Amino acid sequence: MPGSRKRLSFTTRFQRRLSMRMYVLLIPVGMLLMLVSACTAQQPPSAPQKEAAPAGAQVQGDLRQVMRGILYPSSNVIFAVQDKNPAEIKPAADPTTATDPLASTYGGWTAVENAGIALAEAANLLILPGRKCSNGRAVPLQNADWPTLVQGLRDAGMKAYKAAQAKNQDNILDAAGDVTTACENCHSKYREKPGGEADRCM
Numbered sequence: 001m002p003g004s005r006k007r008l009s010f011t012t013r014f015q016r017r018l019s020m021r022m023y024v025l026l027i028p029v030g031m032l033l034m035l036v037s038a039c040t041a042q043q044p045p046s047a048p049q050k051e052a053a054p055a056g057a058q059v060q061g062d063l064r065q066v067m068r069g070i071l072y073p074s075s076n077v078i079f080a081v082q083d084k085n086p087a088e089i090k091p092a093a094d095p096t097t098a099t100d101p102l103a104s105t106y107g108g109w110t111a112v113e114n115a116g117i118a119l120a121e122a123a124n125l126l127i128l129p130g131r132k133c134s135n136g137r138a139v140p141l142q143n144a145d146w147p148t149l150v151q152g153l154r155d156a157g158m159k160a161y162k163a164a165q166a167k168n169q170d171n172i173l174d175a176a177g178d179v180t181t182a183c184e185n186c187h188s189k190y191r192e193k194p195g196g197e198a199d200r201c202m
Helices: 010-042 063-080 109-125 146-166 169-190
Strands: none
Touching: 063 109, 063 146, 063 169, 109 146, 109 169, 146 169
């Protein structure tokens, strides 16, 4: 009849109801997804993990022990070759246990190179915070002249090292003079004290 509503089939009515239910169900699901997305966006990015810092240098001996253990024997190697050619020094009977570096397995000019490097590297040990003099006083790192004195030792060591690399006897003589000067500059102020052990820093 005209104006009358057409009756829908059962299948059509079922599909419409199913569509409405799915629509109603999707609304809260969509809102939940939007909320999760917003929360995730607000979270700051995690900071990259930093690598563990390497352990700092540690001070073990006092200044006198460093002098006697490293500077004294290394300087003597350089002083010893002022009047002898390192290449002509014969190895010890057992070079592996030789107490004289010049006659050891790494003797000759190599020993002189090593002595120069030892002096230059030992200069770094003289500026480490926390080291004490033999009498318990702090090494005078804060004194204005200390860095200059340390640099003098470093330069003398490198001069000896380069002379040994070149196997130049004349340059070794000059380097030995610089080592002597570097030692005297420091000793005259910090070791040779009228009060003896109580006042000195070595």
